[in-house]
Amino acid sequence: MSLDPLRNEEDIKEYVDLRLGPMGEIGDCVANLDGETIGVFGGIPGELVKARIYRYRRRKRSMVTGMVSQVIEPSPHRVEVPCPNFGPCSGCQWQHIDYQHQLELKRGIVSESFSSYCTLEEVNISPTLPAPSQFEYRNHARFTVRFGGQMGFSNRITRRFVRIENCMLMAPEINEVLGGLQDKVSETTNLSVRVGVNTGDRLIQPTLSAPDIPFASGQKWYTEKLKGRIFRVASPSFFQVNTPQSETLIDLVSEYLALTKEQILVDAYAGVGTFASILAPNVKKVFAIEESASAVMDASSALSDVLNIEFLLGKTEKVLADIAEDIDALILDPPRVGCHPDTLKAVIERRPPRVAYVSCDPLSLARDLDILVKGNYRVINVQPVDMFPQTYHVECVVTLGLSGQT
Structure with missing residues (x-):
C-alpha cells in the first residue's frame, strides 16, 4: 500500500x-x-x-x-493555458503567465537570490533574453512508463502518473517518438529520448525488444550541430536541452571574453566541448576540463580537426590549479550545485583577467559570486537567458573581471 x-x-x-x-x-x-x-x-x-x-x-x-x-x-x-495537462503534469509551472511577465519574473528570481549577499547589492542584472520559441524547444525527454506501457510524467507533489499524448515543450521529433511508442514499452519503467534538432539524429534508451516498436533504440550516442560544428553526445553526457539558446550562450561568452590569438583559454566543466571547440579558432590554446569520461570521448571523436584543444579528464577542483600556463580567460559552466570551493580557490589564486560564469541555478551562482568578489573579482554584468520557457528555471551568463581592471 x-x-x-x-x-x-x-x-x-x-x-x-x-x-x-x-x-x-x-x-x-x-x-x-x-x-x-x-x-x-x-x-x-x-x-x-x-x-x-x-x-x-x-x-x-x-x-x-x-x-x-x-x-x-x-x-x-x-493567460489561457494551452496545454490540457497543465497542473496534473507539473512539468511546466508557468503556462498561465504571459511570456513577457515570465521574463520579468525570472530576472526577479535572480535578483532575489543575490539579495542575501552584501557583495552583490549593486550588481547589474540585465533584462532576461527571451527564447526564440516558447514551445517545442526541448531536445531531451525522460518519460515515466507505467500501466502496461503508458508513457507520461509524474506530478511533483501528488506523485501521480499522468499519461501524455503530446508535450508542448518537446521538439516535434520527440512527440513523434512518443506517439509511436505509447502503450508499447511495458518492458521498461523509464524511457529517455534525445534528438538532434539540426541533424535529425535520435537516441532512445534503453534498448527496446518488443516486436511492434517502430523506431530503432539503444543507440549509444547521437549528433547535434551548433555553430556549424557537429557534436557527438553519448547517453550519459550532458547537453543543453534548448539547442538555439545554446548558441545564444556561446555568443554571449564569446562577446565578453573578446579572445585573441595569443591567449590561453580554459573551459572548465567542458562537457562535450561546445564552448571549447567553437572558441578554439580565436585563441592560441584551449584547456578543456571535464570529469565525465563519456563526454571527453564524445568531444575527442568530434574534434579531431581542432589541434589547439587539450582535454584534461578530471574534476575541475583538482585540475585547474595544475595548469602550467598563465590563464587569460576562463569559462565556468558547472552543474546545478555550482563550483566546488577548491575550484573557486584556484580561480582566485590563478587570477585569470576575464571570467565567464554560466549557471542554471541562481542560488548556487550567488554563493559562488560572493566568494569570487571577496577574492578580488568584480561582477561586470549578469545576463539572464530564458532556456526553459513556461518554467521557473533560468540560465545566467555572468561576466567578471579583476577588481581595478577595466
Whole structure:
C-alpha cells in the first residue's frame, strides 16, 4: 500500500482562500497559511485564489503545499493555458503567465537570490533574453512508463502518473517518438529520448525488444550541430536541452571574453566541448576540463580537426590549479550545485583577467559570486537567458573581471 497520503485520502480535501505573495524559488507563489509560509503552484503574485492544501510527508519531513483550484482576483498577466495537462503534469509551472511577465519574473528570481549577499547589492542584472520559441524547444525527454506501457510524467507533489499524448515543450521529433511508442514499452519503467534538432539524429534508451516498436533504440550516442560544428553526445553526457539558446550562450561568452590569438583559454566543466571547440579558432590554446569520461570521448571523436584543444579528464577542483600556463580567460559552466570551493580557490589564486560564469541555478551562482568578489573579482554584468520557457528555471551568463581592471 502506498504511504503517500495524497493517494490514500482522496476524501480528505482542504481548501482555503489565499492572497499570493512574491514568486518563490521553485515557481510557486509564497502565501501565508495560519501563520505558516507555504508555496502555492499555479498562481501569480498579487492574486486572490482558492487553493487546495496538500499535507504529506516526504523524506521523513512534514510538507504543506497549495495548488490553485480557483482564481478569485486574477492578475492582468494571467493567460489561457494551452496545454490540457497543465497542473496534473507539473512539468511546466508557468503556462498561465504571459511570456513577457515570465521574463520579468525570472530576472526577479535572480535578483532575489543575490539579495542575501552584501557583495552583490549593486550588481547589474540585465533584462532576461527571451527564447526564440516558447514551445517545442526541448531536445531531451525522460518519460515515466507505467500501466502496461503508458508513457507520461509524474506530478511533483501528488506523485501521480499522468499519461501524455503530446508535450508542448518537446521538439516535434520527440512527440513523434512518443506517439509511436505509447502503450508499447511495458518492458521498461523509464524511457529517455534525445534528438538532434539540426541533424535529425535520435537516441532512445534503453534498448527496446518488443516486436511492434517502430523506431530503432539503444543507440549509444547521437549528433547535434551548433555553430556549424557537429557534436557527438553519448547517453550519459550532458547537453543543453534548448539547442538555439545554446548558441545564444556561446555568443554571449564569446562577446565578453573578446579572445585573441595569443591567449590561453580554459573551459572548465567542458562537457562535450561546445564552448571549447567553437572558441578554439580565436585563441592560441584551449584547456578543456571535464570529469565525465563519456563526454571527453564524445568531444575527442568530434574534434579531431581542432589541434589547439587539450582535454584534461578530471574534476575541475583538482585540475585547474595544475595548469602550467598563465590563464587569460576562463569559462565556468558547472552543474546545478555550482563550483566546488577548491575550484573557486584556484580561480582566485590563478587570477585569470576575464571570467565567464554560466549557471542554471541562481542560488548556487550567488554563493559562488560572493566568494569570487571577496577574492578580488568584480561582477561586470549578469545576463539572464530564458532556456526553459513556461518554467521557473533560468540560465545566467555572468561576466567578471579583476577588481581595478577595466
